[in-house]
Amino acid sequence: MKKLLNKSLVQFFVYATIVLGCSAPLFYYVMEFFYMKDLDELILFRSDEFIEDRLLSFFPDGIELWNQYNEDLQIILYSANCPLDKCVQVPFYNKAEGHDVDYRVLYRKIELEGEPYLLVSRIPMIEPKDLTRTLVSIYSLFFFLLLISFTIFQKFVSKRLWRPFYDSLQKIESFHLDEGNVPVFKKNDIAEFTRLNRLLANLIANNVQVYTRQKQFIENASHELQTPLAVFQSQLDMLLQQPDITENQMNIIQSLYSVSFRLTRLNKNLLLLAKIDNSQFREMxxxxxxxxxxxxxxxxxxxxxxxxxxxxxxxxxxxxxxxxxxxxxxxxxxxxxxxxxxxxxxxxxxxxxxxxxxxxxxxxxxxxxxxxxxxxxxxxxxxxxxxxxxxxxxxxxxxxxxxxxxxxxxxxxxxxxxxxxxxxxx
Amino acid sequence: MKILVIEDERELSGNIKKYLEADNYLCEQVFNYNDATEKLMLYQYDCILLDLNLPDGDGMKLLDEIKRKDIRSGVIIISARDSLDDKIKGLKEGADDYLAKPFSLSELSIRVYALLRRQSFSSNNILKSNEVEIDLLSKAVKVRDTIIVLTKSEYDLLLFLIGNCNRVVSKNAIAEHLSGDMADMFDNHNFVYAHIKNLKSKLGDAGCLNCIRTMYGTGYQWVE
The missing domain is CATH 3.30.565.10 (Histidine kinase-like ATPase, C-terminal domain)
Structure with missing residues (x-):
């Protein structure tokens, strides 16, 4: 059997794990999306800036040198294959990583001395495995914090919240019908617990009352039986006085005496039991x-x-x-x-x-x-x-x-x- | 000797009257509290048998009244209440004896007998019946001037039979008389037979024959 508080704790963790697990892919795509938007703004800004500030004073023979120092803003020969004026994702070789990496890229058509060129503005996207790793570590930290904080919460708040319940539980545990001590439940300000206590108190009080009445009944019944028994026995005593009783009749009388005796003894013992039950032997x-x-x-x-x-x-x-x-x-x-x-x-x-x-x-x-x-x-x-x-x-x-x-x-x-x-x- | 039976159960009261009158007591019956007080005002009784549960009043109050008015009757309470408390209370209030219902009439008779003997100061302490003479103080039993030695049970049995003389006493009544509360513990009362046999033979040896009539092993009678 699990304790109520532990059970709610476990259930909470299962729930939290499921929710966090399901939301992880969502998080991933949302983050990737906003990152991409951000990069797009940046490459757009860079190419606009170049076209506005530098293009007029740029000559084709400066291209090589420029490209050497500006890895992410290059000028290449015009090619019709490249989509113009919109941000696209294209893999390029990245020297720092040593392998191909997805880049956000913007191609712009520019003219230098009448010749068409392409201005390539690009920034590498975050790598999926890096994003995953980041998300996992954030999630773990978050989960861990949740675990600690909820346990603490459970320990203090829930325990206090459920205290009246455990209090009532303990009182019912120590209640014994035959001792007749009706438990007094502590007052509390929670409607459900107050209702529970009220119902319990009523239930117990009723039981005690029925039990007491029952015990009283046994005692009264035994008392009431004494008088008819007395009459019965006195009749037998009178019958015994009859002259000329035959042996057969005498045997019947003797068996009636035995019955009367057994009844008397049974009744006395029942009465004794009832009296012990009713705690009528107080003198020690x-x-x-x-x-x-x-x-x-x-x-x-x-x-x-x-x-x-x-x-x-x-x-x-x-x-x-x-x-x-x-x-x-x-x-x-x-x-x-x-x-x-x-x-x-x-x-x-x-x-x-x-x-x-x-x-x-x-x-x-x-x-x-x-x-x-x-x-x-x-x-x-x-x-x-x-x-x-x-x-x-x-x-x-x-x-x-x-x-x-x-x-x-x-x-x-x-x-x-x-x-x-x-x-x-x- | 006059006895007042205050008992609301008419059949029981009637049986008590019949049984006691066989021993030449004069019995009067009342069935309620009011009649009882009236009778007690008008007449003198040697013994009062008092039931505690009367339809119109508490027998204890009646006992109070008897003692307050200095009525010099012996009182035996006959009650359905059988706890020690009730007994002690009854005796404290001035009752001379307490008999819990149900009781055998033979037991009641011997209690009445004992009470009346205690009350009449003038009476000598020698009880005679047939050829048996009992000194109640020294508990010595003589048959034709020969002292016979009886055990306590045999002595009690003899007194019980003589106290109920000419009436048939049941084996159960004897068993209860001899063993008191312990009678509850027996499954049968055959031990009475052994006591009767011993008593008979001791009396017979001393020359007192045929005093005790046995009725098929169930009832015994002291024939005077």
Whole structure:
């Protein structure tokens, strides 16, 4: 990709070359023409002067001497072949050049003592190769000057002219819809740029508004769903109280309970995501991460036990973080439960916590997960229904919220998630 | 014991009433803010179940009023708002408990039970049901004067079942009660079965048989 300013510069040079190239022959002929006119005037003047001033006192025996000293104004014997009284171009041998050169020549008929003679007035024309050489050097100089001056012009004037454009460009570049910071464009006095900025500002403001409304909608929808879910669950609780329920009916009730539970969990997670999106977790506090990790690992202990999964823990003492407690807990729990859930019986989970990162590795399915999709919402790697497909995107959003980085790796047939707490540039 | 249910969702309110009345509470229902203030002016309640989103007013304001008028009822907020902020705000404003929707009726019942027990200062801290005697302060459980040792989960489970006695409690409700927020993380609630089995065998060893009725592995009932 070329930059706009460079492109205009290159195009200008191509254009200038073409124009100069095409005009060169024209220049050549025009110059030659005017030179010729000039010479014609001169030879006419010389022959007129000779006829007026010298002819009366000139004698035929002085011709030889005259011709010897006046190479370009000669008197020769009359010949009918020569056109009289008009300027013509005839080649003559030129001693200085050592070869034939085109001369502008004027023949005049004069009479000396009754005999007809011809007065030849001539001046050599400029040689074509000399003219070409001159033109080429002038052109080169001109082209060179043009190049320099236009580059300088481009550097200063155009750059200043296009500055508002580049300014806007940079602002759009740093705009992120999910951060919702509408860029403020600089004012400028160019109609097109002002129009562009106005349109951009409108476009962005509209997008931000739609996005905000959308986020708000998800949150509201999740909230609204809680009440019907509550009714649904209470009805199930009441149904359970009916006497004489058969086993079949009970199975149906249990499956309804599972559905209700799944819906509730899904809704809660959507709500959590919406709230992170809407930056509703502003309270940051200092958290004893060592203590929190231990407590959370204790919390999932019996889940691990029931699957005979061994959890090994390496913790640095006294880890203190500034973070949102609810979110940090949710992050760790999600990762922990994932490590246990997507594991096999008698599997292992290793947890390493330091000031810089939290690493959770686990045995599991011997297949690398898709790094691109793994943190996307409702992305399922398998047809198995474990979890609701929101856990890792919650983890991702929480990391993003705190300016941390989460990475997935598949090393030595083990799945590992690393959360880096100190990301350079954040 | 009189309970006022302030909840605009009639079906939910009706179910709460039915479920709690099975435990011999007297429930009254109101469905909006105005009726609630009227009832509160006229009558005394031991416990108020308060929904925050009422059609004609904010439940928080009602809570304010309850505290300002020095009404000595325990208040449990039942709300669709489930963020920590809302909970903290509700409890700060003087609510005794906060239950986010959706909740199981068994959970609500045990919360009401716990609240009422805390409120009646005169009550002794011994809970008796069938041949089981529980000292709520020391958390000691006796069956026919034999002390039996229960894990924390088993103890909580026992209290949950007795608190909902004669009503069927779902496996899911037990799982949520025992694991709190972590319940979200489970794919199934089969671990409840193990706890029930252990509790049953410990009670059975001490001579308390057939207290817990299992209904096809889905519901459990403490039969008094």
């Amino acid at each position: 506090e200092e958290i004893d991460f060592t203590g929190m990790l231990k407590a959370l690992i204790d919390g999932v202990g019996f889940l691990a036990e029931s699957n005979k999964i061994t959890i090994s823990l390496t913790l640095e003492a006294g880890m203190l973080f500034i973070a949102n407690k609810t979110l940090l807990e949710s992050l760790v729990t999600n990762l922990l439960v994932n490590a246990i859930r997507h594991n096999y019986r008698d599997g292992d989970v290793w947890i390493t916590g330091t000031k810089d990162y939290l690493l959770i590795r686990n045995t599991g399915k011997k297949m690398e997960l898709d790094r691109q999709k793994i943190f996307q919402r409702f992305n399922r790697n398998t047809e198995e229904r474990k979890g609701n497909g929101l856990g890792l995107s919650i983890v991702y959003q929480i990391c993003k919220f705190h300016g941390w980085k989460i990475e997935y790796d598949y090393v030595e047939e083990m799945h590992q998630f690393t959360c880096f707490f100190h990301v350079s540039g954040s």
